Amino acid sequence: MATVELTGENFQQVVDESDIVLVDFWAGWCGPCRxxxxxxxxxxxxxxxxxxxxxxxxxxxxxxxAFGISSIPAVAVIREGVAMMAPPGALPERALEDLIAQARGLDMNEVRGRVDAAGTEQ
Structure with a gap:
């Protein structure tokens, strides 16, 4: 599948319609991004x-x-509407595959419970 350009206009729709979304934050001037x-x-x-x-x-x-991006490249995983950031930097292919496997293996009920608990602590 080809990558999709995400903008402020289509971002929420793409997230709402997809189980897992990986987001690559990049810029044209960034060598590691290229x-x-x-x-x-x-x-x-x-x-x-x-x-x-x-x-x-x-x-x-x-x-x-909105994602607190301070260095690029950076990858976010959004699963069932919950965003999680990967360590910043250009990931090797194997590390990106591992990140995807971890995202697939998440127990989203547990993740949502942790998110809810963190929100009530503040």
Missing amino acids: MFGPVYERVSERNPDIVFGKVDTEAQQELAQ
């Missing part, structure tokens, strides 16, 4: 059931700010 791009594309082709989105942090600054 190196990570082909890795991201290859992995997307092997995982057609997942939406692989890309957010150009220069053009979509509000989305980048």
Whole structure:
């Protein structure tokens, strides 16, 4: 599956309509981002059931700010509407595949319980 450009206009719809969304935060001037791009594309082709989105942090600054992006490349996993950040930096192909396996294996009832508990503690 090809990657999808995510913008402020389509972001919520894509998340609402998809079980798992990976989001690559990048910029055209970023060398590591350009190196990570082909890795991201290859992995997307092997995982057609997942939406692989890309957010150009220069053009979509509000989305980048909403995720607290301070360095790029950065990858977020959104599963059933719950966002989780991967460690920043250009992930090797195997690490990206491992991240996907971890996302698939999450018990979302447990994750939502932790999110709810964290929200009540504040």
